[in-house]
Amino acid sequence: MMSRRAYALLAALVLVVAIVGWNFVGGWYGSGPLAKDASFIVPSGASLSSVSEKLEEKGVVASADGFAFRARLFGGGRSIKAGEFSIPAHASASRVLSIITSDDVIRRQVMIPEGMPSVMVYDRLKAQEALTGEITVPEEGSVLPATYDIQKGETREEVLRQMQAAMSRELKELWAKRASGLVVKTPEEALVLASIVEKETAKPEERTVVAGLYSNRLREGMLLQADPTIIYPITRGKPLGRRIRQSEIQAINDYNTYTMVGLPKYPICNPGKASIEAVLHPADTDALYMVADGKGGHVFASTLAQHNENVKKWFAIRRARGEI
Template identity: 40%
Template sequence: MWRNIASNFLTIAIVLLVAAAALVAWGQQQYKGPGPLAEAICYRVESGASLRGVAADLADQGAVSSAYIFRVGADYEDKAGSLKAGSFLIPPKASMAGIVETLTGSGQSTCGTEVNFRIGVNGADVVVRELDPVTNRYEEVAKFDPAVEAAPAAYVERAEDPAVRFRITLAEGATSWQIVEALKRAEFLSGEPGELPAEGRLAPDSYEVVRGASRAELLAEMQRRQDAVLADLWAARADGLPYDSPETALIMASIVEKETGVPEERGRVASVFLNRLEQGMKLQTDPTVIYGITKGQGVLGRGLRQSELRGRTPYNTYVIDGLPPTPIANPGRESIAAALNPDETPYLFFVADGTGGHAFAETLDEHNANVAKWRAIEAEQGSGN
């Protein structure tokens, strides 16, 4: 009898173990398999939210099939206490495992409303846009220039929402003065910017900030990034360059940045100036002359006069030998790379070619012919034809 009881108990135990294993396998499949969400949603995790509350909310929105399995899975992966506040895009059919990873990962919001303060060479503007989770496209809802326009209602209504993300986007070629003056108009930042950063030392990049972020700390981060870029590229520079320091290379990079907006030309433009230095020729580049006039404080807004091209300033490369004393703008990584690893060319001259790029020449005769072509294009454009 005892043998029968033991046998039955063992059978029941085996059945229970098999059932438990099947239940675990089913739970894992539910956790890792495709979810029930039919259309993408933008899900907001509030600061201090609990996993239990988030799981229940996701179940109510049809993003997960079981709040309990969601919680157990997150706990098993040791992510139950790692929720990040923010707005996150959850795609259709996202698994519970995928949703947990999204809500506990980097913490960088991937949807919702974004305010992008864009600083360029010719000014700054604010763009407010929202991500449509269904199309996964940002839709612009407001745009204005804070220097000359009042903030529109669409900005005012959204800017105080804790869920809104703020971003500063800094374009290549802006001067330090332009950047600081623009940041003073970013109402969501706080504090004084402090001392004007040295020209060329701010990294053109995208910076995610929070409301109330310090202007001085943001500028310090811009300087840290530029220092890191310069150090990285300086370590991998080509041999035989005429730079006695990374700072000298930064001067050349700023000239390259201001001379061409065509990415594939940067290496050739750098080669022209380096060839000129090697042959003892003057650089003769207009952007340096302009910087000597404006000191980087705004855009000249007109052509250079002959008296300005002849006038002696530390930045007039038609008069001085070699490089000017400082950078003339804040160059991006690619222009710094071009200055430190330029193309190898025989070119000594270049001029606009009417397409947005430049025509390069080895001899003065070739260059004069290219200049004549450009003058003809200018005349044609001026006549309205």
């Protein structure tokens, strides 16, 4: 029979094992040391060991080694994900692992609308406090308007490169599918004309007609006479905020299509996919002129006489509104 001394030693051993086991398990499921909710970034390609060290450094877990060991033991082989995660205060190590192995990342986005000029793209990226580093104003027409996911700590230069790479890919793909007999002969010319179409109409259903109209003018050797090309060298695409002056209409530069035949030398904004497609698949139209219709769209005409009548109607609308 076991002596009292042996029983005591066995009981003590069981107690020690129980305490150690409880502490070990408690260290996995018990409350963590994080005092308040915080965000935590897992870099792309990071290992469990490096993430564990960072978790300890940020006060999310008590011990990097303890977290890594328990994660391998209790984690079921789950892989950590790259991204920014929201960690609640006092989250257990088990909860932390569940979070950083999930797809529940914090989504940060920056939206570049169709027709935004590059100076405003620059302003928008500079205003993103989650991003770091400096950039210069991108080349006009080099950014594809879209909504982009960004990560906290990512550089503005990296995000801008993604935007420009997206435009390069999109333009290449659309150019490969272009219609035959186009007046634009290169992807660069298509981008310039698309930037004018983008600025000339806000109605999606008008894009191909406007593209067809300007294509007709280019074939005829007519001045394009697009007002946004007057404004661009003045404001770099930002709203003018006043009526165009006669001296500005007569200005000679690389953009003003009232004083030059053909396309501007460079784009006047960052056109969207739909405007590029419109230029590469313009409407079959005989329109050469257009004027506002007072409803947010345009009235098109194939002769100057028709256009002059349409202009009279537009001026009558403006007078009725008290605009002139």
